[in-house]
Amino acid sequence: MSPTPQERRAARHGLIGSAPPARRGRTAPITVEAIISTAFGIVEREGYEALTMRRLATALETGPSSLYAHVVNKEDLDELLIGRLCAAIELPEPHPDRWREQIAGVCAQLRDQYLRYPGISQAALAAAPANLDTLRVSEGMLAILLAGGVPPQTAAWAIDALVLYVNAHTLEVSYAKRRRNHSDDGWVVGREEMTGRFAALPDSFPQTKRYADELTAGSTEDRFTFTIELMLNGLL
Amino acid sequence: MSPTPQERRAARHGLIGSAPPARRGRTAPITVEAIISTAFGIVEREGYEALTMRRLATALETGPSSLYAHVVNKEDLDELLIGRLCAAIELPEPHPDRWREQIAGVCAQLRDQYLRYPGISQAALAAAPANLDTLRVSEGMLAILLAGGVPPQTAAWAIDALVLYVNAHTLEVSYAKRRRNHSDDGWVVGREEMTGRFAALPDSFPQTKRYADELTAGSTEDRFTFTIELMLNGLL
DNA sequence: TCTACTCCCGAACAGTGTTCGTATCAAGTA
DNA sequence: TACTTGATACGAACACTGTTCGGGAGTAGA
Numbered sequence: 001m002s003p004t005p006q007e008r009r010a011a012r013h014g015l016i017g018s019a020p021p022a023r024r025g026r027t028a029p030i031t032v033e034a035i036i037s038t039a040f041g042i043v044e045r046e047g048y049e050a051l052t053m054r055r056l057a058t059a060l061e062t063g064p065s066s067l068y069a070h071v072v073n074k075e076d077l078d079e080l081l082i083g084r085l086c087a088a089i090e091l092p093e094p095h096p097d098r099w100r101e102q103i104a105g106v107c108a109q110l111r112d113q114y115l116r117y118p119g120i121s122q123a124a125l126a127a128a129p130a131n132l133d134t135l136r137v138s139e140g141m142l143a144i145l146l147a148g149g150v151p152p153q154t155a156a157w158a159i160d161a162l163v164l165y166v167n168a169h170t171l172e173v174s175y176a177k178r179r180r181n182h183s184d185d186g187w188v189v190g191r192e193e194m195t196g197r198f199a200a201l202p203d204s205f206p207q208t209k210r211y212a213d214e215l216t217a218g219s220t221e222d223r224f225t226f227t228i229e230l231m232l233n234g235l236l
Numbered sequence: 237m238s239p240t241p242q243e244r245r246a247a248r249h250g251l252i253g254s255a256p257p258a259r260r261g262r263t264a265p266i267t268v269e270a271i272i273s274t275a276f277g278i279v280e281r282e283g284y285e286a287l288t289m290r291r292l293a294t295a296l297e298t299g300p301s302s303l304y305a306h307v308v309n310k311e312d313l314d315e316l317l318i319g320r321l322c323a324a325i326e327l328p329e330p331h332p333d334r335w336r337e338q339i340a341g342v343c344a345q346l347r348d349q350y351l352r353y354p355g356i357s358q359a360a361l362a363a364a365p366a367n368l369d370t371l372r373v374s375e376g377m378l379a380i381l382l383a384g385g386v387p388p389q390t391a392a393w394a395i396d397a398l399v400l401y402v403n404a405h406t407l408e409v410s411y412a413k414r415r416r417n418h419s420d421d422g423w424v425v426g427r428e429e430m431t432g433r434f435a436a437l438p439d440s441f442p443q444t445k446r447y448a449d450e451l452t453a454g455s456t457e458d459r460f461t462f463t464i465e466l467m468l469n470g471l472l
Numbered sequence: 473t474c475t476a477c478t479c480c481c482g483a484a485c486a487g488t489g490t491t492c493g494t495a496t497c498a499a500g501t502a
Numbered sequence: 503t504a505c506t507t508g509a510t511a512c513g514a515a516c517a518c519t520g521t522t523c524g525g526g527a528g529t530a531g532a
Contacts, residue, residue: 029479030479030480052518052519052520053519053520053521054518054519054520057481062480062481063480063481063482063483064481064519064520064521065480065481065482065483065521065522065523066479066480066481068520068521068522069478069479069480069481073520073521074519074520074521125404125407125408125411126411128415130430130433135437135441135444136440136441138444138451139440139441139442139443139444142443142444142447142451143442143443146443146447152447152450153450153453155447155450156447156450156451156453157454157459157462157463158466160459160463161401161459161462161463161466164401164404164405164408165397165400165401165404167404168361168400168401168403168404169400171361172361172400175361175362179364194366197366201371204372204375205371205372205375206375206379207375207378207379207382208371208374208375208378211378211382211388211391211392214388214389214391214392215374215378215392217389217392218393223393223396223397226393226397227393227396227397227467229470230394230397230467230470230471231463231466231467231470233469233470234465234466234467234469234470235466265510266510266511288487288488288489289488289489289490290487290488290489293512298511298512299511299512299513299514300488300489300490300512301490301491301492301511301512301513301514302510302511302512304489304490304491305509305510305511305512306510309489309490310488310489310490
C-alpha cells in the first residue's frame with residue numbers, strides 16, 4: 001500500500017524515511033517535489049496570496065483534486081514550504097567571539113528568504129513550530145548563543161523572540177510592498193509625503209509632529225538590523 | 237448627498253467629523269457602530285476567522301450586501317476594528333522615572349486586547365499603519381520613551397519593533413489556542429510531552445535535546461515580558 | 473488474460489468577498 | 503395631498519476559495 005498524504009506528513013514529523021514512488025504515464029509526474037518547486041515559483045513571482053490550490057494545479061497542468069494525493073491540506077503545503085525554506089538556511093559553525101554577527105547573519109538569511117517569497121511569512125506564523133526543518137535552525141541558533149556565553153534560558157527565549165520578529169517584520173514589508181503595487185487608492189505614500197502628513201497632524205500629536213523625521217527615517221533594512229541588535233544587546 | 241463608505245473612510249483618515257445619519261424603518265438600524273460592535277462580539281466568541289461578511293450580516297439580521305453601504309471592504313472593516321481596539325488603550329501621563337513600567341504596561345494592554353479578540357492581530361498586521369487611532373498609541377508611547385530620556389531616533393524605531401512584536405506574539409498565541417481547540421489531530425501536545433519529544437530527537441540536535449527544559453519552560457506571559465524587557469534593556 | 477493496485481482527475485459542494493439592480497421608505501416640494 | 507428626490511437596504515448573482523467523492527486510466531503481478 002502506498003503512503004497516504006497523512007502518512008507522509010507523519011513521516012516528516014517523525015523520523016521515518018521511505019523510498020520515492022515510481023513515475024507514471026504523465027509527461028512530468030506529480031510528486032511532492034514538483035508541487036513544492038512550482039509552488040515556490042508562483043510565490044516568488046506573484047506572491048503568497050496567489051498560491052491557491054487551483055493556481056498550483058493549473059501550473060502543474062492538472063486539476064485541484066490531484067494535489068490532495070500528495071498533500072494533506074493547504075496548511076500541510078504551507079508547512080512543506082516553510083520547511084523547505086528553513087532547510088536552505090546555512091548555519092555557521094559556532095564561534096564564541098563572533099556570536100553576535102553569526103546570529104545576525106542567520107536572521108538576515110531568514111529575512112532574505114522570506115522576502116524572496118513575499119507573504120510566505122504568513123504561512124510561517126501559522127505553521128506548527130515543531131517542524132523538523134525549523135527545529136534545525138533553532139538548534140543552530142541555540143548553539144551559536146550558547147557558544148557565545150548566553151545563559152540557556154535566555155538563549156531559548158531569545159530565539160523565539162528573534163524568529164518571531166523576523167517573521168513579523170518580513171510579513172509587514174511584504175504587505176507594504178503589496179499595498180504599493182496595488183496602488184488603486186492614494187493611501188500609500190512616499191517617505192516625504194509621510195513626513196508632511198505627520199507634520200500636519202492635530203495638536204494632540206505633539207511628539208509625532210515634532211519627531212516626524214525620526215519616525216519616517218531609515219530603510220526597512222535599517223529598522224531590521226536596529227531591532228535585531230537591540231535584542232542582542234540585552235543578552236549578556 | 238449622504239456620504240459613501242469611501243467618504244467615511246477618508247473622513248476617518250483625515251480630520252473631518254460629520255453628523256450620524258438618521259435611522260430608518262428597521263428594528264435596529266444598521267450603522268457603522270452596530271457593525272463594529274457585533275463584529276467584536278463575533279470575534280470575541282468565535283475568533284477572527286469566524287468573522288465573515290455573511291456571518292456578520294446574519295448576526296445583524298440582513299444580507300451581506302447591506303454591509304457595503306457602511307463599509308468599503310472587509311479590509312476597511314478590519315481597519316475599523318483595530319482602530320477601535322487601539323482607542324481603548326489607556327495612555328498614562330509620562331513619568332520620567334517609570335518609563336519602563338509605563339511602556340510595558342501599554343504593551344500589556346495591547347496584548348490583552350489582542351488576546352481578548354483571538355486572531356484579530358492578523359488584521360492588525362495587515363492594516364495600514366497610518367490610522368489615527370494607532371497613531372494615538374504611538375504618540376503616547378513616544379511621549380513615554382522621550383520622557384524617559386531615550387533618544388528620539390531610538391525611541392521611534394523601538395516603538396515599531398515593540399508593537400510589531402506584540403502583534404506577532406498575540407497572533408502566535410491565538411493560532412496555538414485555535415490549534416488546541418481544533419484538536420482533531422494529535423499534533424498539539426502538552427508541555428511535558430513537548431519536552432519528551434525534544435529529548436527523543438536524533439543526535440543532530442544536541443543542544444535542543446540537552447536544553448529541552450529551557451526551550452519549553454515558561455508561560456506565554458513569561459516569554460512576553462521577557463522579550464519586552466529584553467528590548468527595553470537596550471534603549472539606554 | 474485477469475486482477476489488484478496505484479495514481480489521477482472531472483465534477484460538485486460549501487464556503488468566501490463583492491457588485492448590480494431594484495425595492496422600500498422618509499423627507500422635501502408643488 | 504400627490505409627487506419627486508435621495509438615501510437605505512437587500513436578493514441574486516459572479517468569481518473565487520479549499521476540499522471531497524466516485525470513477526477512469528494505466529502499470530504490475532499472478
